[in-house]
Amino acid sequence: MSHKFLDETTVPANPAAALRYTSSMSHRPTHLENTMPHPQLQMILQQMPKAELHIHIEGSLEPELIFELAQRNGVALAYDSVETLRQAYAFDNLQSFLDIYYAGASVLLHEQDFYDMTAAYLRRAAQDNVCHAEIFFDPQTHTARGVPLRAVVDGIYRACQEGPISASLIMCFLRHLSEDDALATLEDALPLRDKIIGVGLDSSELGHPPEKFARVFERCRQLGLRLVAHAGEEGPPAYIESALDLLNVERIDHGVRCLEDPLLVQRLAREQIALTVCPLSNIKLRVFDTMAQHNMLELLDAGLVVTVNSDDPAYFGGYMNANLLAVFDALPLGLSHAQRLARNSFTAAFLDPETKRGYLAQVDAYFAGLAL
Numbered sequence: 001m002s003h004k005f006l007d008e009t010t011v012p013a014n015p016a017a018a019l020r021y022t023s024s025m026s027h028r029p030t031h032l033e034n035t036m037p038h039p040q041l042q043m044i045l046q047q048m049p050k051a052e053l054h055i056h057i058e059g060s061l062e063p064e065l066i067f068e069l070a071q072r073n074g075v076a077l078a079y080d081s082v083e084t085l086r087q088a089y090a091f092d093n094l095q096s097f098l099d100i101y102y103a104g105a106s107v108l109l110h111e112q113d114f115y116d117m118t119a120a121y122l123r124r125a126a127q128d129n130v131c132h133a134e135i136f137f138d139p140q141t142h143t144a145r146g147v148p149l150r151a152v153v154d155g156i157y158r159a160c161q162e163g164p165i166s167a168s169l170i171m172c173f174l175r176h177l178s179e180d181d182a183l184a185t186l187e188d189a190l191p192l193r194d195k196i197i198g199v200g201l202d203s204s205e206l207g208h209p210p211e212k213f214a215r216v217f218e219r220c221r222q223l224g225l226r227l228v229a230h231a232g233e234e235g236p237p238a239y240i241e242s243a244l245d246l247l248n249v250e251r252i253d254h255g256v257r258c259l260e261d262p263l264l265v266q267r268l269a270r271e272q273i274a275l276t277v278c279p280l281s282n283i284k285l286r287v288f289d290t291m292a293q294h295n296m297l298e299l300l301d302a303g304l305v306v307t308v309n310s311d312d313p314a315y316f317g318g319y320m321n322a323n324l325l326a327v328f329d330a331l332p333l334g335l336s337h338a339q340r341l342a343r344n345s346f347t348a349a350f351l352d353p354e355t356k357r358g359y360l361a362q363v364d365a366y367f368a369g370l371a372l
């Protein structure tokens, strides 16, 4: 699954390799793909309109805000400074990350705290030219600490209503907890139904297959909620299949392990099931050892609806554009891939068809207007 590093400015001597640069191009002359200077591609990645579909709002909590909220709420932290907290981010697998993630979330107590956290993320996302975000939140992380669900949802929702970008909420169930706990959380959320567009499934994947949550997802489907689930990150491709067949999800979060099952890849391509891939997260959590080994190019070459996202940006070393830059820096990806990723982010979004067409037109106008 590893790639040989090819610089963006390199013109491959082998015609077959040259084709890899251009296989998915729509209308641009092929030479641009190979001769465009790298700084220009960086600028395009930063400036192109895009959507973010895989962001856990609690994972956008920067150490500075954790300290500010701890002080405001009188919460004692196990770290005596912003620096020591940042240093503690040297986790090496999903579980050690989740341990510090939940510790960080402990400072969130009031509606205003959730508002402040979300407003900070939305401002930051706007700087990366994210036009639309579909934001995950973990209600059980907060209700288990006695925080009312209404404070969580109202705070996040109020910030989303105020902009500066379009945003909607996806409520995630923690898969290491029971399905009964998820069902109770859903019941709790019913009065807030209008503020939530969908539900997801996150937290420790291994040992907690999607089928564990079949009943609660069926109930959500009946309620008209959009459905997504994390699958095929640390768990096997079979989890992707059961998320599709037993939970009826419309998008797969991560899903990078799908390549281990060629029939599954064919199905994902045929049904155009989007994968919300998070490159920096994948490296930090050792799904891949290095970015050069990431399978983003294979996923794209397989015809999958791949999107790039930040997952937990405060913890994994970067927001949307940092993820794009890192993956384009390490892999032989070019202009056509950039446009495809920008388009995919809106194609896969839970937006009404007219709004979606508007964003796709913005992407195409942006790329058509480039002076290359």
Ligand SMILES: [Zn+2]
Pocket: 054, 056, 202, 230, 253, 311
């Ligand atoms: Zn995630």
